[in-house]
Amino acid sequence: MHRPARNSSSTISSSPSPSMPSSPLHFFSPKSRETPSSTPEPERRHNFSQSMMEENINNADLILTKWDINGSTYCKLESLFTGDRREAKAYLRSVRNLQKSMHFFLSEDSKSGTLVRAQNLMQIAMKRLQKEFYQILSRNRIYLDPETVSVSYRSSRLSTARSSTTSEDDDEITSTSDDAISEMVMADLKAIADCMISSGYAKECLKIYKLQRKSIVDENLYYLGVERLSLSQIQKLDWELIEMKLKKWLPAVKIAVNNLFNGERILCDHVFSSSPRIAESCFTDISTVGAMSLFGFPELVARSKKLSPEKIFQILDLYDSIAYLWPVIDSIFSFESSSDVKLQVVTSLIKLGEAVRSMLSDFETAIQKDVSKSPVPGGGIHPLTRYVMNYLVFLSDYNGIVSDIVADWPLTVQSPLPETYFSNPSSGDEEASVITVRLTWLILILLCKLDSRAELFNDVSLSYLFLANNLNYILKKVRNSKLKLLLGDQWLIQHEDKLKKYIANYERMGWFKVVESLSKLNQTADISPGLSSELFRGFNSVLADEFRKQAGWVVPDNKMRDEIKVSLAGKILPPYMAVYDRYRGAFGRRPEMEALIRYAPEDLSNLLWDLFFGVTTENSSTTSSPYRSGSSPSSSPSWSARSGLAGRLLQNCSRDICKRSSVHGLCSDM
Incomplete structure (x- = not known):
């Protein structure tokens, strides 16, 4: 059966579907949004x-x-x-x-x-x-x-x-x-x-980190030779053992600060950069114990009972190392929780400074209380002079540190001294002037002590030679070290003038009898054999006495030795050459005069050259003459080696100089 077709349009209009909206606008109507099947926007976002x-x-x-x-x-x-x-x-x-x-x-x-x-x-x-x-x-x-x-x-x-x-x-x-x-x-x-x-989980993280890194810090410090010592342990150790530990500590502290602690701080800051508080706690727990042991060692050494003035340089080395590293230490241990470490560093510096002051005081006292009563053989360098000047030369190498240590430690002088003595016009550095006062004061104490030691010599001229030798040694040490910059040119000039006076006094008092005898020979108007014999015997006796007496005297410094010899040659050889020519011309080669005038100018020059070596030779031990009978200057073992200088001395004292010079003038200059 054929079923008729239905009109679709009429169907839609006549019988609408209950499940479909009648119009597209239905989806946006308020009524449609309120239906139970719809979901609110916040709830949809929550579900998402x-x-x-x-x-x-x-x-x-x-x-x-x-x-x-x-x-x-x-x-x-x-x-x-x-x-x-x-x-x-x-x-x-x-x-x-x-x-x-x-x-x-x-x-x-x-x-x-x-x-x-x-x-x-x-x-x-x-x-x-x-x-x-x-x-x-x-x-x-x-x-x-x-x-x-x-x-x-x-x-x-x-x-x-x-x-x-x-x-x-x-x-x-x-x-x-x-x-x-x-x-x-x-x-x-x-x-x-x-x-x-x-x-x-920060606690768990930190526990692992601290355990691992602290063991590394402790292990590194152990290999660097850092030990945890107490004051009682230090006091029981011999200084040789303390010095061995000190020598290990000096390079160890540089490595520990620049590499070990610095590296740990960098690592902590990097790993825990999200929390500075955690980074601080971590680094403090890792480093504090080791750092306290490291920086506490200098304090223990400074408090040792075995310190003496000679050990000041080891203490200064400790002070220098800490002072040099302080900016880095301050930067690494900048946390408030690390304040104990920085306090230990400061404490060590303070104790080291106190130890240096104490040793400087002991050094000054040691100079003042020197009890050596034996005169130095030949008027040479006193052991105290060598000790003090070598000490001060080494001390001058630490001038910056010493200046810092003594900056607020005023010098107390019992007697007033000229302010110019402590001046240092060549330096405008205030720190240098602080140590300059200390150094000049210590040298002044030494010079005063040398003055008292010069009184031990029975011969006044030897006392002046002794003072000249020692002052010259002091000046050489000053010129060839940092002491020159610290003491200044004015100090050098003042003491060089004093040295010249010492030498002049030695020459005047040590050779005035010889010069006076020559003067009498030259002042004799009427030459007679009898008078000439008496005067020459007197001259020979005086000359022999002086050479015998001074044969063991010494001038250690080559330059000063030559200068004194040239000066003596200038005072003795010209008048002697005049006497020699005058008497040889007047009496010819008479046998009696040959016995009296037995020293040619070359002989006398050679005798002068043999002085100040501090060795008494066989030829100079005779009481009648510097040479034995029949001997001549050319037979002296040292003549060939010294004839060069003898020739120069003779050239400086030529006949022309002799003719133009007044014997009285030469004596008055002495």
Whole structure:
């Protein structure tokens, strides 16, 4: 049967479907939005966020359980942070997403099963990260060596180091250099630390870090020779052992500060850069004990009962090392919690300064209380002079440190002294002037002590030679050291003038009898054989006495010795040459005059040259003549070696000089 077709248009209009809106506008009508089947917008957003958080947990479950340390053997042996870095990045990213999910569900329902699941996953993740953190610290000690870290930092490579392992460009280590590996390892540690701290596991992270790094600090200090000593232990040690420890400490403190502690501070600041408070706590706990032992050693040495003035230079070395390193120490231990370390450094400096002051006082007292009563053989250099000047020369090398130590330690002088004595016009440095006062005062004490020692000589001329020798030694030490800059040119000029006076007094008092005898010979108007014989015998006797007496006298300094000889030759040879020519011309070669005038000018010059070597020769021991009968200057063993200077002396005292010079004038100059 054929069924007639239905009019579709009429059907739609006559019998509308109850499930379809009658018009497209129905979807936007208020009535349609209020139907029970529609979902409010906030609820839809909530459902979307919840689904995203659940998805984060599901994704985290996949990767976290894969690396569960309680899982497969592979996960127990392998590390996330080796080889391909993408797995490690994905792991850390999943932990961060898991943390966000936990915060979300915690705000919704703190007792939800999803939150419990997320918490269990977080515990699995933290156990894994703790293991990774420990493994990186323990397996990469060579790349986390403080020196490597500090060198890397100084070369500014850390400034461009990757701050975390989340960079998309560093999937694996592309460089095998120690610095590059060190940077990568530090970046891994920082990424793990950031993750654990933000997840609330800072305590667990710090426990691992402190345990590992403190053992490294202590081990390095041990190999550097740093010991934990007490004052009682130091007091029981012989100074030789203390000095051995001191010699080890001086290089050790530089390495410890510049490399060890500096590297640890850099590493702490980098790994825990997300929390300065944690970085401070970590570095303080790691370094304080070792630093206190290191910086406490100088204080113990300074308080030792075995200190004496000679040991001042070891104390100054300690002071110098700490003072030089102080800016770096202050920078490294800048945390408030590290104040005990800096206080120990300051305390050591104070105690060392006090020890230096005490030893300087002892040194001054030792000079003043010198009890040597025996005159120095030949009027040479007194042992006290050598001791004091060598001491002061070494002390001048520490002028900056000593100036700092004595800056607020005023010099107390019992008797008033001219202010010009302590002046230093060649230097405008105030610090230098402080130590200048100390040094000039100590030298003045020495000079006064030498004056008293000069009185021990029975011969006044030898006393002046002794003073000249010692003052010349002092001046040489000053000129050839930093003492010259500290004492100044004016001080040198004043004491050089004093040296000239000492030498002049020696020449005048030591040779006035010889010069006076020559003067009488030259002043005789009427020459008679009898008178001539008497005068020449007197001259020969005086000459023999002086040479015999001064044969053992000494002038150690070559330059001053030659200057004195030239000066004596200028005073003795010209008048003697005049007498020699005059009498030889008047009496010819009479036998009786040959016996009296037995010294040619060359002989006398040779005798002068033999002076001041401090050795009494056989030829100079005779009481009648400087030479034995029949001997001549040319037979002297030393003549060939010394004839050059003798010739120069004779040239300086030529006949022309003799004719133009007045004998009386030469004597008056003496």
